[in-house]
Amino acid sequence: MYEALRIYINKYTSSEISDADFEIVTNAFTPKHFIKRQFFLQEGEVCKYSAFIVKGAMRQYSLVNGVENIVSLGIENWWMSDRESYAMLTPSQYNIDAVEDCDVLLVTYEKMVPLVESMPIIARMITMMDQRHSIAMQKRIHNAISLTAEDRFLDLMKTNPVFLQRFPQNMIASYLGITPESLSRIRKKLATK
Amino acid sequence: MYEALRIYINKYTSSEISDADFEIVTNAFTPKHFIKRQFFLQEGEVCKYSAFIVKGAMRQYSLVNGVENIVSLGIENWWMSDRESYAMLTPSQYNIDAVEDCDVLLVTYEKMVPLVESMPIIARMITMMDQRHSIAMQKRIHNAISLTAEDRFLDLMKTNPVFLQRFPQNMIASYLGITPESLSRIRKKLATK
DNA sequence: AAGGAGAATTGACATTTGTTAAGAATGTGT
DNA sequence: ACACATTCTTAACAAATGTCAATTCTCCTT
Numbered sequence: 001m002y003e004a005l006r007i008y009i010n011k012y013t014s015s016e017i018s019d020a021d022f023e024i025v026t027n028a029f030t031p032k033h034f035i036k037r038q039f040f041l042q043e044g045e046v047c048k049y050s051a052f053i054v055k056g057a058m059r060q061y062s063l064v065n066g067v068e069n070i071v072s073l074g075i076e077n078w079w080m081s082d083r084e085s086y087a088m089l090t091p092s093q094y095n096i097d098a099v100e101d102c103d104v105l106l107v108t109y110e111k112m113v114p115l116v117e118s119m120p121i122i123a124r125m126i127t128m129m130d131q132r133h134s135i136a137m138q139k140r141i142h143n144a145i146s147l148t149a150e151d152r153f154l155d156l157m158k159t160n161p162v163f164l165q166r167f168p169q170n171m172i173a174s175y176l177g178i179t180p181e182s183l184s185r186i187r188k189k190l191a192t193k
Numbered sequence: 194m195y196e197a198l199r200i201y202i203n204k205y206t207s208s209e210i211s212d213a214d215f216e217i218v219t220n221a222f223t224p225k226h227f228i229k230r231q232f233f234l235q236e237g238e239v240c241k242y243s244a245f246i247v248k249g250a251m252r253q254y255s256l257v258n259g260v261e262n263i264v265s266l267g268i269e270n271w272w273m274s275d276r277e278s279y280a281m282l283t284p285s286q287y288n289i290d291a292v293e294d295c296d297v298l299l300v301t302y303e304k305m306v307p308l309v310e311s312m313p314i315i316a317r318m319i320t321m322m323d324q325r326h327s328i329a330m331q332k333r334i335h336n337a338i339s340l341t342a343e344d345r346f347l348d349l350m351k352t353n354p355v356f357l358q359r360f361p362q363n364m365i366a367s368y369l370g371i372t373p374e375s376l377s378r379i380r381k382k383l384a385t386k
Numbered sequence: 387a388a389g390g391a392g393a394a395t396t397g398a399c400a401t402t403t404g405t406t407a408a409g410a411a412t413g414t415g416t
Numbered sequence: 417a418c419a420c421a422t423t424c425t426t427a428a429c430a431a432a433t434g435t436c437a438a439t440t441c442t443c444c445t446t
């Protein structure tokens with residue numbers, strides 16, 4: 001269960017965490033299983049945990065008069081949480097739920113802080129995570145303002161093809177900011193090319 | 194010139210930086226003046242500096258076959274840089290230039306690191322900056338995928354009305370991901386309401 | 387102050403995307 | 417395995433946004 005986290009830490013820092021340190025890390029995390037559709041976070045709650053996905057798939061979305069808008073999708077080795085709510089302890093405007101049955105590792109902000117402060121490798125991991133996240137968001141903004149729906153879909157096919165296997169099309173459409181009908185049409189059009 | 198930076202540090206950390214510490218901080222920064230349209234960063238270059246805007250306005254944009262796509266706008270007390278290029282030393286795909294004559298304070302990543310490591314107040318400032326930036330980007334993504342062009346404009350009017358005073362409409366349109374013509378129509382429609 | 391460049395507006399039309407509704411296909415739980 | 421849910425597709429139409437071209441407006445530069 002924890003092995004995936006160890007691999008993640010080593011991979012994104014290019015150095016090896018010691019067994020002793022990793023033991024301390026694992027003690028800060030709590031394993032949890034979510035069944036499909038189970039909520040990890042509901043609108044109005046404070047997001048107390050950050051979740052490292054060991055197995056499964058999750059999504060983060062707002063719900064505005066019946067319409068779901070997916071701001072983020074995650075699978076194995078991704079972190080899920082509403083960072084704003086998690087760091088500032090404010091009520092979240094988002095929902096996060098399991099798209100598939102999931103095994104995740106949960107950690108609170110309070111348990112994370114001492115790890116970051118005492119272990120350079122963890123501080124480094126967080127820095128890298130934040131950086132990657134920030135770069136990905138910037139790219140998504142750029143795509144949203146500069147590309148057509150079709151080009152955004154093509155970009156997703158290129159950069160995260162695995163999402164198309166793991167998430168139903170209506171969620172992919174929402175993630176791209178279009179309706180399921182539009183995505184269906186776009187796919188049809190691309191198929192003939 | 195440096196006073197704006199001192200105020201910024203104090204404001205976003207709710208504690209006061211000492212004169213001695215601030216002296217060290219100012220030594221890490223270099224003041225620079227940009228005239229309107231002058232480039233701070235051009236596509237293909239590495240973004241060596243982060244710029245704290247003391248006076249003036251700047252924009253960050255990509256240029257894809259003649260079309261400018263503005264990913265970020267900044268005025269007094271904002272930071273401008275391509276964070277990806279700045280932190281990873283990779284060539285940037287963006288341009289940053291002065292929309293008005295600007296006075297800015299420049300700092301390299303190498304000069305920033307020791308400040309962050311030796312002064313908790315600076316580390317805190319960076320954390321707060323990153324957090325605010327990250328929250329703003331998340332909101333922008335959410336707006337892009339869930340709102341119409343009109344609603345995105347209304348949101349901008351509410352959250353950053355000063356931008357409408359400082360940037361020409363074609364830049365506002367680009368920032369919102371629409372054409373200047375569309376923005377003009379939206380404004381006309383709203384005026385009659 | 388005049389001339390010129392850039393910026394904003396407007397209109398006609400094209401294209402993209404959304405909406406609604408229906409049916410087909412697929413998947414899921416018991 | 418069955419029945420029910422959900423998901424996906426399709427079509428016709430509506431609405432939003434883009435494109436192109438012409439005109440007016442604004443403001444900079446000299």
